[in-house]
Amino acid sequence: MTVKYLPRPLSAAALLVFAAVQAATAQTAAPFHFDAATNTFRVDAADTTYMIGVNENHQLQTLYWGKRLSAKDHFARAKSSPGTSAFDPSEGSTPQEFVGWGGVLYVEPDLKVTFPDGNRDLVLKYQSERIEGDQLFLSLKDVSREVYVTLAYRMDAETGILRRSAEIENRTGAPFTIEQVSAGTWNIPRGTDYKLRYLTGRWAAEWNVQEQEIHGGKTTLESRRGSTGSQNNPWFAISHAEANETSGDVWFGALGWSGSWQITVEQDTLQQVRVNGGPNAFDFAYRLQKGERFTTPYFYGGFSSTGIGEASRKMHRLEVNTLLPRPSGSALPKLRPVLYNSWEATEFKVDEPGQIALAEKAASLGVERFVMDDGWFGQRNSDHAGLGDWYVNKQKFPHGLKPLIDKVHSLNMEFGLWVEPEMVNPDSDLYRAHPDWVLNFTGRPRSEGRNQLMLNLARPDVRAYVYGVLDKLLSENDIAFLKWDYNRNWSEPGWPAVPPEDQKKVYVDFTRNFYGILAELRAKHPSVEIESCSGGGSRVDLGVMQFTDEVWPSDNTDAFDRLSIQNGFTYAYTPGTMMAWVTDSPTWVNQRTLSLEYRFLSSMQGSLGIGANLNHWTPTDFDTARALVAQYKSIRETIQRGALYRLVSPEHQSEESVTESVSRDGKQAVTFAFLHSSTELYPYPRIHLRGLESDAMYAIKPFAGKLAADTPLTASGSYWMNRGVDLQLRGDFQAAAFTLERLD
Numbered sequence: 001m002t003v004k005y006l007p008r009p010l011s012a013a014a015l016l017v018f019a020a021v022q023a024a025t026a027q028t029a030a031p032f033h034f035d036a037a038t039n040t041f042r043v044d045a046a047d048t049t050y051m052i053g054v055n056e057n058h059q060l061q062t063l064y065w066g067k068r069l070s071a072k073d074h075f076a077r078a079k080s081s082p083g084t085s086a087f088d089p090s091e092g093s094t095p096q097e098f099v100g101w102g103g104v105l106y107v108e109p110d111l112k113v114t115f116p117d118g119n120r121d122l123v124l125k126y127q128s129e130r131i132e133g134d135q136l137f138l139s140l141k142d143v144s145r146e147v148y149v150t151l152a153y154r155m156d157a158e159t160g161i162l163r164r165s166a167e168i169e170n171r172t173g174a175p176f177t178i179e180q181v182s183a184g185t186w187n188i189p190r191g192t193d194y195k196l197r198y199l200t201g202r203w204a205a206e207w208n209v210q211e212q213e214i215h216g217g218k219t220t221l222e223s224r225r226g227s228t229g230s231q232n233n234p235w236f237a238i239s240h241a242e243a244n245e246t247s248g249d250v251w252f253g254a255l256g257w258s259g260s261w262q263i264t265v266e267q268d269t270l271q272q273v274r275v276n277g278g279p280n281a282f283d284f285a286y287r288l289q290k291g292e293r294f295t296t297p298y299f300y301g302g303f304s305s306t307g308i309g310e311a312s313r314k315m316h317r318l319e320v321n322t323l324l325p326r327p328s329g330s331a332l333p334k335l336r337p338v339l340y341n342s343w344e345a346t347e348f349k350v351d352e353p354g355q356i357a358l359a360e361k362a363a364s365l366g367v368e369r370f371v372m373d374d375g376w377f378g379q380r381n382s383d384h385a386g387l388g389d390w391y392v393n394k395q396k397f398p399h400g401l402k403p404l405i406d407k408v409h410s411l412n413m414e415f416g417l418w419v420e421p422e423m424v425n426p427d428s429d430l431y432r433a434h435p436d437w438v439l440n441f442t443g444r445p446r447s448e449g450r451n452q453l454m455l456n457l458a459r460p461d462v463r464a465y466v467y468g469v470l471d472k473l474l475s476e477n478d479i480a481f482l483k484w485d486y487n488r489n490w491s492e493p494g495w496p497a498v499p500p501e502d503q504k505k506v507y508v509d510f511t512r513n514f515y516g517i518l519a520e521l522r523a524k525h526p527s528v529e530i531e532s533c534s535g536g537g538s539r540v541d542l543g544v545m546q547f548t549d550e551v552w553p554s555d556n557t558d559a560f561d562r563l564s565i566q567n568g569f570t571y572a573y574t575p576g577t578m579m580a581w582v583t584d585s586p587t588w589v590n591q592r593t594l595s596l597e598y599r600f601l602s603s604m605q606g607s608l609g610i611g612a613n614l615n616h617w618t619p620t621d622f623d624t625a626r627a628l629v630a631q632y633k634s635i636r637e638t639i640q641r642g643a644l645y646r647l648v649s650p651e652h653q654s655e656e657s658v659t660e661s662v663s664r665d666g667k668q669a670v671t672f673a674f675l676h677s678s679t680e681l682y683p684y685p686r687i688h689l690r691g692l693e694s695d696a697m698y699a700i701k702p703f704a705g706k707l708a709a710d711t712p713l714t715a716s717g718s719y720w721m722n723r724g725v726d727l728q729l730r731g732d733f734q735a736a737a738f739t740l741e742r743l744d
């Protein structure tokens with residue numbers, strides 16, 4: 001078994017975790033077929049077919065990616081494109097699966113290298129194929145040098161999403177430098193009316209859905225920040241212009257990498273669209289030693305013939321069914337417990353009596369996990385000091401964490417703790433002892449962000465320290481959950497301790513060590529769950545999701561803003577990972593006042609948490625919250641594992657937003673509806689549900705807001721989908737929610 005990303009050597013325990021994940025995924029892959037007569041490879045799953053051929057120039061060429069073909073369809077041998085002229089010859093216009101920079105190539109390459117003799121020409125030719133288990137491996141080799149590339153493909157049987165990666169192997173007998181590398185190229189069928197959707201954002205305003213037409217030239221989606229970032233998220237969708245939420249062909253994909261990354265979308269001179277992606281080539285170089293192999297992150301790609309909504313549901317299913325961590329022997333990830341988090345209530349002013357008071361109140365609401373946020377360690381009284389010193393602050397917790405943890409347990413809740421392990425404040429014991437442990441260029445300024453510097457996790461000693469403190473924390477305390485935060489991006493990314501020609505490896509080695517620590521911690525402490533938080537949604541991607549159970553989409557907890565933020569998030573990621581807290585009103589973000597019920601309904605579309613200062617709540621607030629927490633528990637399986645339909649999108653300043661989730665067994669559907677502001681006596685738009693069985697009967701039950709008076713108590717799926725549901729929603733910032741239960 002090849003294990004991706006992890007630095008060698010791996011502990012046996014870490015390997016076991018990976019073996020378990022891989023075993024879980026192995027059952028759900030589609031078989032590849034090789035036709036030796038035509039030298040073509042084919043895989044079909046769900047409504048998708050993908051075909052590759054070897055052409056007369058021994059290049060690997062995409063033959064087809066799209067709606068599933070009949071088993072009776074056969075493709076002829078692949079034939080390269082003739083190109084258009086001496087200016088744009090065949091190499092650039094043949095839709096190759098993986099192309100080296102060499103020969104006559106002007107499109108974005110998948111691999112660019114420099115050899116020690118100055119040669120930079122790399123022309124890869126197909127060598128051999130291997131179908132092993134559920135994977136197809138295709139090998140390429142440079143025309144003269146011993147550079148081998150093995151492409152690995154695996155298609156998820158339920159969604160038809162293909163997972164690709166490339167392994168570069170150096171058998172030349174000397175090191176060479178990788179300057180750019182991608183998992184491979186996705187070739188979209190030729191078309192001139194394509195539209196690209198992607199996600200942009202910033203702190204407190206993540207997950208904006210962008211749309212732009214694709215014309216000649218190149219668009220690069222990227223992060224140069226050292227981590228995923230929220231400015232772009234590594235996800236894309238390409239469709240014909242007329243495609244929408246419910247109809248049309250959509251090709252989509254996401255890169256599983258939490259370091260600096262890039263995805264390029266390029267329309268070539270023949271108006272063919274190609275997409276490739278991997279670690280960002282900017283400021284990157286990886287010296288591959290002789291005998292060494294470099295494996296790229298996974299690049300996932302899928303196809304939907306029924307619009308962007310189905311593209312998202314396929315992503316969600318892939319994440320829930322195969323990617324997210326799950327307890328050993330379990331087919332699905334655990335349902336997210338309802339949590340309480342102290343951050344917005346106390347900020348850094350945490351102490352034992354204060355946390356206990358909050359815990360008691362949280363428990364009375366039905367909260368299942370109590371999480372103490374920032375401020376519990378070192379001299380952490382503000383964001384100016386303490387990061388790096390992961391020992392309990394004795395003024396705040398004179399007897400350590402045990403009394404608080406015991407109290408939380410006695411209240412029938414799990415205990416969770418905030419950490420930010422990759423960071424250090426200059427005002428900390430750790431930095432005073434190890435100023436050389438941070439990313440820096442010798443003799444140059446060290447820029448701070450939130451008064452903190454970035455530890456260089458690529459260094460073996462830093463990796464060992466970070467693993468050590470977290471392992472100790474988890475071994476000495478009964479902690480069920482870590483909120484793993486990361487509150488700035490990189491600057492001055494120097495690594496003076498290694499030779500100059502190896503310093504740019506930092507982009508990859510840092511991320512590999514991050515994954516390695518997560519994997520090892522999970523192996524040693526299998527019941528501990530982890531949230532990926534980065535000052536909000538700056539480290540959310542399919543790479544980190546292999547090791548973390550949930551993510552924090554945004555520090556913006558304004559329940560109205562959250563409708564758009566959560567909407568954008570669900571284009572790529574499942575609501576099962578999307579943490580959403582109910583916080584205080586007026587919100588710190590906009591000073592907007594929203595009812596407690598509205599705030600709950602907004603958060604209940606994801607994984608529910610509470611982050612308000614419960615000391616300020618009235619008895620009525622507690623009653624409202626208690627009822628809605630109980631309600632959430634009765635629908636969370638549908639929300640977290642079901643199929644999401646974005647019925648009315650809050651995009652483009654829409655006055656309304658409606659989501660519906662249908663459970664996997666089809667027995668329950670849950671709908672949330674929000675109104676920004678009603679005007680001129682217009683009624684709330686009728687809601688047409690989706691994903692129900694036409695002939696089955698369903699009983700409707702509102703749990704917030706009112707249905708129109710003429711709504712029947714029961715009706716068929718066909719009625720709810722075609723005739724629809726009317727709500728009595730009027731006013732500003734109003735919300736309603738109802739369930740449909742199938743009557744068997």
Ligand code: DGJ
Pocket residue numbers: 343373374418485487533534535536552554555
């Ligand atoms: C940023 C996170 O997103 C917040 O939820 C909180 O944990 C703070 N960091 C704590 O410093």
